[in-house]
Amino acid sequence: MKRTRIYAIIAMFLAALMIASACGGSAPTAATTAAAATTAAATTAKAAETTKAAETTKAAETTKAAETTKAAATTKAAETTTAAPAPEMAWPKEITMFNGSPLSGPVSAWETPVGKKIEELTGTKVTIEYLVGQDIMTKANLMVAGGVFPDIINAQDNVGIFIAGGGVIPLDDMVEKYGENIKRIYRPNEMKLAALNNGKIYVIAHNRPGMDLLYPGAGYYLGYDVLRENNFPIVKTINQYRDIVIDYCTKYPTYEGQPTIGFTLPTEGARASALEYGGARFLGGFPNDGVTQVNQETLEANIVMLTPSMRAFLEFGNEMWNRGFMDPETFMQKNDEYLAKIASGRVVGVYDQRWGIADGLFALEKSGKDDRNLVGFPVVREGVTQELYRGPYAIAIQGCSISSSCKDPEGVFRFFDRMCADDIQKLMAWGIEGEDYYLKDGKFERTTEQWMNSFDSDYRKGQGLGELGFFPRYEQTDDPVYGKFQDGNWVNTNFHPDYMELRYKPYEKQILKDYGVKTLTDWYNPAYPARYQPGWSVRQQMPQDSEEFIAVNKALETAREWNAKIIQAPTADFEKLFAEYQSILLAIPGLTAYEKEATRLIRESAQYYQN
Numbered sequence: 001m002k003r004t005r006i007y008a009i010i011a012m013f014l015a016a017l018m019i020a021s022a023c024g025g026s027a028p029t030a031a032t033t034a035a036a037a038t039t040a041a042a043t044t045a046k047a048a049e050t051t052k053a054a055e056t057t058k059a060a061e062t063t064k065a066a067e068t069t070k071a072a073a074t075t076k077a078a079e080t081t082t083a084a085p086a087p088e089m090a091w092p093k094e095i096t097m098f099n100g101s102p103l104s105g106p107v108s109a110w111e112t113p114v115g116k117k118i119e120e121l122t123g124t125k126v127t128i129e130y131l132v133g134q135d136i137m138t139k140a141n142l143m144v145a146g147g148v149f150p151d152i153i154n155a156q157d158n159v160g161i162f163i164a165g166g167g168v169i170p171l172d173d174m175v176e177k178y179g180e181n182i183k184r185i186y187r188p189n190e191m192k193l194a195a196l197n198n199g200k201i202y203v204i205a206h207n208r209p210g211m212d213l214l215y216p217g218a219g220y221y222l223g224y225d226v227l228r229e230n231n232f233p234i235v236k237t238i239n240q241y242r243d244i245v246i247d248y249c250t251k252y253p254t255y256e257g258q259p260t261i262g263f264t265l266p267t268e269g270a271r272a273s274a275l276e277y278g279g280a281r282f283l284g285g286f287p288n289d290g291v292t293q294v295n296q297e298t299l300e301a302n303i304v305m306l307t308p309s310m311r312a313f314l315e316f317g318n319e320m321w322n323r324g325f326m327d328p329e330t331f332m333q334k335n336d337e338y339l340a341k342i343a344s345g346r347v348v349g350v351y352d353q354r355w356g357i358a359d360g361l362f363a364l365e366k367s368g369k370d371d372r373n374l375v376g377f378p379v380v381r382e383g384v385t386q387e388l389y390r391g392p393y394a395i396a397i398q399g400c401s402i403s404s405s406c407k408d409p410e411g412v413f414r415f416f417d418r419m420c421a422d423d424i425q426k427l428m429a430w431g432i433e434g435e436d437y438y439l440k441d442g443k444f445e446r447t448t449e450q451w452m453n454s455f456d457s458d459y460r461k462g463q464g465l466g467e468l469g470f471f472p473r474y475e476q477t478d479d480p481v482y483g484k485f486q487d488g489n490w491v492n493t494n495f496h497p498d499y500m501e502l503r504y505k506p507y508e509k510q511i512l513k514d515y516g517v518k519t520l521t522d523w524y525n526p527a528y529p530a531r532y533q534p535g536w537s538v539r540q541q542m543p544q545d546s547e548e549f550i551a552v553n554k555a556l557e558t559a560r561e562w563n564a565k566i567i568q569a570p571t572a573d574f575e576k577l578f579a580e581y582q583s584i585l586l587a588i589p590g591l592t593a594y595e596k597e598a599t600r601l602i603r604e605s606a607q608y609y610q611n
Contacts (some may be wrong), residue, residue: 005068011509014351015126017359021565023403027591036221049409060152064364073367078276081525085497086506088412090414090423091122091408091411091412091414091415091418092124092151092408092411092412092415093124093125094124094125094127095124095125095126095151095152095412095415096127096129096150096151096152097126097127097128097129097150097151097152097154098128098129098131098143098149098150098152098153098154098155098173099128099129099130099154099470100131100133100136100139100153100154100155100156100158100469100480101130101131101136101154101156102130102131102132102134103130103462103469104359104467105461105462105464106461106462107462108128108130109128109464109467109468109470110125110127110128110468111125112461112462112463112464112467113435113464114427114428114431114432114433114463114464114465114468115464115467115468117427117432118419118427118428118468119425121423121424122415122418122419122424124415124474126152127150129150133268133269134268134269134270134271134272134335135269135270135339136155136156136157136158136269136270137158137159137161137270137553138154140158140159140161140162141164144161144162144164144165144166147167148405149162149167149403149404149405149406150198150403150405151402151403151405151406151407151408152400152402152403152406152412153167153168153400153401153402153403154206154399154400154470155168155193155401156270156402156540157290157398157536157537157539157540158400158540158544159202159203159397159398159540159541160540160541160543160544161447161544162202162401162403163202163541163543163544164543164544164545165401165544166404166473167404167405168202168401168402168404168410169202169401169402169403169404169406170200170201170202171200171201171202171203171204171401171402171413172195172200172201172296174409174410174413175191175201175413175479177410178410178413178414178417179413179416179417180417180419181417181418181420182204182417182420182472184420185420185425185472185473185474185475186204186205187395187482189395189608189609190205190608192608193397193533193605193608194397196533196541196601196604196605196608198541201310201459202401203397203398203399203400203401204399204400204401204416204472205395205396205397205398205399205472206398206399206400206470206471206472206473207397207399207416207470207537208395208473208474208475208476209393209394209395209475209476209477209530210393210475210476210477210492211393211477211478211492211494211527212494212521213494213500213519213521214494214500214503214504214519214520214521215354215376215520215521216354216376216378216389216390216520216521216524217288217353217354217355217389217390217391218234218282218288218351218352218353218354218376218389219276219280219351219354219376219377219378219379219389219524220238220349220350220351220376220377220379221240221349221350221351221352221357221374221375221376221377222235222241222244222245222348222349222374222377223345223347223348223349223369223371223372223373223374223375224370224371224372224373224374224507224511225372226244226245226248226348226349226499227318227375227511227514228371228507228514229248229251230244230248231329232256232514232515233371234377234515234523235377235379236282236377236378236379236380237379237380237381237382238312238313238316238379238380238381238382239382240379241349241377241379242316242319245262245263245325245348245349246262246320246323246325247261247318248260248262248348249325249348255344255345255372256344256345256346258344258346258348258584259346260348261327261341261346261347261348261458262320262324262325262326262327262348262349263317263320263325263327263348263349263350263351264326264327264330264333264338264341264349264350265279265330265350265351265352266335266338266352266356267330267331267332267333267338267560267564268333268334268335268338269335269336271338271356272455273291274292274351274352274353274356274526275331275559275560275563275564276305276556276559276560276563277290277291277304277305277310277354277559278351279313279351280304280305280307280309280310280312280313280314280400281293281304281309282378282379282380282387282388282389283309283312283313283379283381283384284308284309284312284380284381284384285306285309285379285380285384285385285386285387285388285417286309286388286536287388287389287391287392287516288391288536289301289534289535289536289553290534290535290536290537291303291305291535291536291539291555291556292304292535292536292538292539292595292598293307293309293535294532294535294602296388296531299531299532299599299602299606300595300599301405301535301538301595301598301599301602301605302595303552303555303585303591303594303595304560305558306582306585306586308381308425309381311578312381312382313381314563314566314567314574314578315574317563317566317567318566318567318568318569318571318574319443319571321567321568322570322571323548326567326581327341327347329546331564331568337359337567338360339357339359339363340360341360342357342360342361342363342364343359343363343364343367345362345364345367345369345372347372347374349543350374354376357374357459359457361373361374362458364456365505370505370506370507371507373507375511376518377523378523378524378525379503384582386525387525388525389525390521390525390526390527391528391530392527392528392529392530392534393527393528393529393530394530394533394537394583394609395475395530395533395608395609396533396534396536396537397537397540397541398534398540399470399472400416400470400471400472402446411591416471416472419471419472419473420472420473422485422486422487425485425491426473426485426489428466428468429466429471429474429476429491429492429493430444430493431454431463431464431465432572434465435450436450436453436454436465437450442487442488442489443489444489444490444493444496445498446496446498448502451498451499451502451503452502453465454493455502455503457533474491475491475493476491476492476494478490478492478495481526505586508520525605529609530609531606531609532603532605532606533601533602533605533608535598535602538598538601538602539552539598539603544599546588546590547589547590548593548594548597548598549592549594550587550590551589551590551591551593551594552591552594554588554591555585555588555591558581558584558585558588559585562577562581562584565577566578566581
């Protein structure tokens with residue numbers, strides 16, 4: 001007994017020394033503190049490990065009790081063991097993260113009720129730094145120049161900057177060793193595709209395939225009152241769209257005492273992609289491949305700015321500007337100012353992706369300005385016979401990476417895998433049982449009030465409902481294997497019959513009645529399975545110090561400057577300026593090489609999209 005006491009005293013003394021050493025006499029970071037605590041724990045008495053194991057097991061058993069009970073009545077009962085891993089598969093208690101998107105809610109998603117519930121289940125607090133503003137590329141370069149990173153980096157479409165700068169580490173070995181849940185919810189080809197561009201896996205994707213049956217992903221939008229004034233047309237061409245906007249603004253030059261805005265679009269930071277290439281690409285009848293236009297038959301890639309669709313887009317913008325129907329603040333407005341204009345009801349027309357204007361649309365609903373809300377159309381340039389706005393539901397490599405500064409990369413990866421367990425994935429997609437949904441015969445159900453809450457942007461942000469989608473997660477398709485939880489419930493709330501019935505607001509149902517259609521996507525071509533890796537995903541994985549990637553960045557800088565310049569130019573100067581613009585683009589070293597490399601990678605990726 002005396003010897004046991006002596007050993008215990010020695011162990012405690014050694015643990016204290018190791019913690020002091022880890023602190024190093026200065027204020028430790030969250031990652032350093034977690035690493036020191038992990039080291040100390042390994043040398044403390046066995047009783048401490050036993051206590052930890054009991055706590056972890058208890059938490060896992062509590063969170064999975066309801067799922068296991070339901071699953072016992074199904075044929076998939078044996079597959080529902082997605083509880084927390086055993087103590088030897090531990091992860092840090094504190095993790096730091098950079099999220100390359102701005103904070104959209106009142107608090108960090110981890111501080112919401114859903115986030116707190118996940119923290120309770122995992123025992124881990126994640127401190128998230130959000131992007132300030134819209135310029136992720138500048139932020140990424142500054143981070144690489146500094147050389148010190150948080151544990152997790154969500155670089156959006158700029159992961160290549162971190163790969164080239166040594167800011168993130170390969171994850172291949174950890175996927176095989178610790179990725180039980182990850183390998184269950186991701187398709188095998190996704191992991192192969194993740195290594196296509198760089199030979200290693202650097203990202204666990206959060207940009208998963210999804211399906212929205214009720215709303216289009218993007219479009220050229222018009223106000224409901226505008227459509228009513230024009231006897232509810234289905235707008236197909238950019239010339240038709242232009243004429244409708246001009247006629248309406250001429251008839252109604254003001255709204256609530258302020259000038260009516262005929263047309264605008266986002267131009268701040270990364271949102272300026274709408275100006276640089278987004279609005280033009282769709283006009284050509286192509287899907288969203290970022291700055292790359294991909295021939296759907298040959299899979300040949302071309303830069304959007306060098307296509308006829310760019311000319312059509314700039315001609316439209318130049319005419320709207322010179323005739324006084326384009327917002328004069330378009331090229332200097334911040335994104336919150338852009339959304340505020342939409343929320344005011346002054347905007348007649350806008351090009352954007354729906355997620356980009358969602359807050360503005362929601363504000364219109366809140367203020368009761370239903371007749372000023374916006375409806376999207378798949379507009380193309382003259383001579384184009386088909387459109388692909390809704391595009392493919394594609395697997396794409398954009399998501400979470402582990403940084404080279406992380407003290408416990410294997411532990412953080414285990415945390416990724418824990419996040420992919422069904423109990424946490426249900427929280428991320430459906431919310432908290434009893435608050436955001438309930439169970440009936442093992443199926444997810446919502447009261448009308450819960451459905452209304454789930455449609456309310458303010459509630460979602462405050463509750464954390466769907467706000468943690470920047471972590472690894474299920475896809476949200478109608479695939480019976482990858483689109484469902486192991487208990488058979490759909491991951492995507494959109495597939496519930498009540499969603500289809502309750503989602504549309506009364507004014508939207510009136511629009512459907514006016515048009516004689518069932519959904520606001522009925523005049524769009526349907527989404528379809530992808531055949532290749534999206535062009536934007538291919539570009540982001542290219543080495544950021546390569547000639548090809550540098551060339552595209554130069555082309556984007558040129559487009560932002562010259563597209564604005566040409567739109568604001570006198571009509572008589574259009575031809576001269578457009579020709580000069582095209583010559584500058586063609587003279588960029590490496591741009592042709594980019595098109596060839598993008599074509600090669602896109603064609604090579606097609607093999608991973610079979611079946």
